[in-house]
Amino acid sequence: MMDFDDFGGALAEKPLTQAEKAAAVLLAMGKGVAGRLLKYFTQAELQTIIGSAQTLRAIPPDELLGLVAEFEDLFTEGAGLMDNAKAIESILEEGLTPDEVDSLLGRRTTFQAYETSIWDRLGEGDPAFIGKFLLREHPQTVAYILSMMPSSFGAKVLMQIPDGRRADIMNRTVNLKSVSPKAAQIIEKQVMTLLTEIDAEKNSIGSTKVAELMNEMDKPQVDTLLTSLESISRESVNKVRPKIFLFDDLMLMPQRSRVMLLNDISSDILTMALRGSAAEMREAVLASISPRQRRMIESDLQSGTAGINPREIAIARRAIAQEAIRLANSGQIQLKETEGEGSAAA
Template sequence: MMDFDDFSGNLPGKPLSQGEKAAAVLLAMGKTVAGRLLKYFTQHELQVIIACAQSLRSIPPDELTVLVNEFEDLFTEGTGLMDNAKAIEGILEEGLTPDEVDSLLGRRTAFQGYEASIWDRLQDAEPAFIGKFLLREHPQTVAYVLSMLPSAFGAKVLLELPDNRRADIMNRTVNLKNVSPKAAEIIENRVMELIAEIDADRNSAGSTKVAELMNELDKPQVETLLDSLATISREAVGKVRPKIFLFDDLLQMPQRSRVMLFNDIAAEVVTMALRGATLEIRECVLASISPRQRRMIESDLAAGMAGVNPREVALARRAVAQEAIRLSNSGQIQLKESDTEQQAA
């Protein structure tokens, strides 16, 4: 390790500080030799040398000879060390990686601060939330975002993506090439929108908790509680109601989502959930299952509610609603038609 205090002696002209002396020695050595010495300095020492080199005065050859007489064979008459900033940059590039040079020279300080602010802030959200957002984006965009996330968090987000999309996104991430600055800017702007959604979601944590509680109740109980809440704050109802999903809300679910939902729900659960249901609900559910399963369920429903425990019906409906919420949180289905789809319909 080079110690700045090792340089001593009275030099002509304005006295040099220890950092200036070290910078002068490195500048006089030339890039190749000086670059090999950089690894022996600490980060702090390098920063001091760089700062000194930026303002280092012109040093005549005789002064250099006094300062570094052990290296006198490297000096030639007329060495003036006038372009110190450019010279020290060349030396750094000879011995350090580009990222290390950029960091020491402060080239990327502002950009890295921006990078850290957006990619690190994503870790404040649940992986499922990020995964759901990414499902709206092009797979190539998702690949870029995953490549920028810290590995541990990125892996969790990847597991939140549907199986049928995961392999393609992994392949795109593996083969990801250099992204143009313009494309990166567009993607990062989308990430900033995601961060805004995260902040909004965090601010609405209370309404989310209330909705989760109400999702465990039956429709009459939910309506009673919402009516009671409305007497205090209609604004609070407006925040809570969109996050509630009950069995009857299947009517607002897109058909393709209903098909996916009932694909893995046991026939006996579907049958129990449909007992006593309105004809509209019954038809929308039966239209989402296979013809064979539909015939079996319709046959069972023909018996009506005789001998059926209402509590079992409520539990079956709650099981369907909870499965819908789970699939929605993982980005596999939509609970409601988007505004665009509703307008098209």
């Protein structure tokens, strides 16, 4: 801090720079007030202040009063603040996060901060979306990315990768050796591309809302709306269609996911949903449940749709589709075959 006991002498001949003036005012304010002001200034301004504060001379009280008045005018115009050695460090810590202080004081490089943050941001994405992106990458690259993710999130992403590739990637991850900084930087640039795609996906609020509305409708209604929308904009249809999941889409699900979904659906709902359905759909559902439950449902279905309200059938189908969406959003099942699984099964 400045030595106020020495104030009172003649003003030094050398005038203070703008940075030194700001540093003097900050130091006179104290940590609490000065710290709260830091949020109004850019990192570049703060770095300039830190550098110029090292040579700050002693300032008499009468000069300091003038500086305060001058600073008030500069502050309202958006002028930057500055500060000094140990005292400025504690002021910074009062108003900024530890990472921001470290960055300003040169304790960590910008790249190190960036390196940490991208994996945190990646963990906020959709596992299915990230899994699809990783299918375009080399298995060794995928292994490195998985090793950097939080474990719980990485497990969800791993389950989005087809069985045929999953074992190889797991093996590469287990035996992963240290990656050179240059290679890590190249991979992390790819991750930044992925983050850009994730942000674009998150910002597609409109298409998500339209898909949610269509998920509440019957397939004929959805087909009509999509055809109508396509006549106006094919691009809009391409954004909405992947987010739509109806009862008929059960046939597109991987068998394992279909079994997991239908295991929690009551026989009454399954029976109602299958009334009036195509033979192919009926077989896909019945092949995914226990033999005992299948016999019961087949027996009930022999009565056909006589006396059944079509609305009850639509409600049952919608309930199954909504449960599928819920389980998929929690990472427990897949709504559609990922690339490679369909061809492998064929």
